[in-house]
Amino acid sequence: MEGWLTRIATNTCLNLIRTASRRPELVTAELSEDETEWLERKVTEGSSGHQHNVEDRVVAADLAERLLEGLSPEDRLALTMIDGEQASVSDVAEMTGWSESKVKVRAFRARKKAREALEKLLGRKSQ
Amino acid sequence: MRDNHITEMLDSKPFASLSETELATIRTHVAGCASCSQAYDAAQISALLIKERADEAVENSLNANPFFQTRVMAAWRERQEQSVSALRRLWNATGALVTTMAATTAALAVLTFVAPSSDTTSQTTAALVPYSAESVVLDQNDNDQVTDDQVLSAIYSDDDEGR
Numbered sequence: 001m002e003g004w005l006t007r008i009a010t011n012t013c014l015n016l017i018r019t020a021s022r023r024p025e026l027v028t029a030e031l032s033e034d035e036t037e038w039l040e041r042k043v044t045e046g047s048s049g050h051q052h053n054v055e056d057r058v059v060a061a062d063l064a065e066r067l068l069e070g071l072s073p074e075d076r077l078a079l080t081m082i083d084g085e086q087a088s089v090s091d092v093a094e095m096t097g098w099s100e101s102k103v104k105v106r107a108f109r110a111r112k113k114a115r116e117a118l119e120k121l122l123g124r125k126s127q
Numbered sequence: 128m129r130d131n132h133i134t135e136m137l138d139s140k141p142f143a144s145l146s147e148t149e150l151a152t153i154r155t156h157v158a159g160c161a162s163c164s165q166a167y168d169a170a171q172i173s174a175l176l177i178k179e180r181a182d183e184a185v186e187n188s189l190n191a192n193p194f195f196q197t198r199v200m201a202a203w204r205e206r207q208e209q210s211v212s213a214l215r216r217l218w219n220a221t222g223a224l225v226t227t228m229a230a231t232t233a234a235l236a237v238l239t240f241v242a243p244s245s246d247t248t249s250q251t252t253a254a255l256v257p258y259s260a261e262s263v264v265l266d267q268n269d270n271d272q273v274t275d276d277q278v279l280s281a282i283y284s285d286d287d288e289g290r
Contacts, residue, residue, distance in 0.1 A: 042172050057179060064180035067173065083141040083174060084181025111138040111173070118169035 006095050010077070014096075017073040030066075031121070034059045043122060070117055075110035082107045133163045142174035 031039070038059045068076045077096065081087040082103075089107075093100045133156050136149055145153070157164045192198075218225075273281075 039172070042175070043168055057183065060176055060179040061183045064176035067176055068180070079177060080181060083143075084177045084184075086141075086143075108138050111141075111170070112134070114173040114177070115134075115137065115166060115169045118173050119165055122165055122169055122172075 003094060007097050010095050011097075014073045014077060017076070031063075032059075035063050038063065039121065067114055067117060071110050071113055075106050075113065078103055078106035079110035079114065083111070133157070133160070134166050137166060137170040142170055143178070 034055070038056060068080065071079065078092060081092050081095075082089065087095075089100050089103045092098070092103045092107075096103070098106075133153055136145070136153060153163075153167060157167045
């Protein structure tokens with residue numbers, strides 16, 4: 001029963017995101033001053049560690065949201081659950097009704113897209 | 128090397144799940160490859176951003192309004208009622224037509240299946256009656272047949288009477 005409800009909720013949310021999403025590309029020009037500064041700091045300082053500063057956390061969450069907007073709802077779900085919430089591939093498969101290989105492919109693709117989007121930002125920034 | 132080695136390692140699993148050996152391999156490669164270095168930075172930042180977002184989502188859910196569940200359930204019930212009323216509206220619009228069609232179908236079914244069966248009963252009763260046309264013509268009783276002698280006597284008796 002719980003699994004069934006979870007699957008329905010997941011699919012409903014995916015449909016909502018699918019209808020609402022525009023998937024714009026994240027470009028440097030759209031970044032706020034805080035976001036640009038945050039990115040620069042992360043590149044120079046290194047990205048390890050939790051954000052203790054509330055402002056930093058807000059900036060990071062906003063940037064993450066914009067980064068995820070560039071992904072398809074399915075890729076976004078896989079990435080958020082596996083990389084963000086440390087869910088296992090089988091958990092995501094059970095929750096979405098996808099096969100485990102599909103979950104892996106989605107997560108791989110999402111990581112690649114997110115990394116490439118950030119690479120573009122970092123490349124443009126350094127130019 | 129870059130396209131089919133380091134980036135694939137970076138994308139194959141969550142950054143936090145990379146083992147020490149894998150990280151050492153990546154760092155060694157990154158030291159001599161500028162483009163991979165950028166990919167490594169991007170992967171690290173991407174992992175951090177996603178983790179931050181997930182943590183914030185968890186915190187938000189902990190600080191969520193205690194009436195959240197009540198509101199969700201109320202919204203769900205409202206949606207269900209809407210779907211039920213939509214069905215009712217559909218029935219109001221098409222109910223008469225559907226009923227007429229159902230009645231017509233039932234009448235046709237009666238005419239198709241019940242009426243021919245009454246014909247067969249009449250055939251059955253006809254078959255039970257012993258005096259059918261065939262039985263009259265073909266099943267004539269042997270007792271009714273006249274013998275040759277009787278025929279001859281009947282013919283010649285008239286002649287005899289004439290004389």
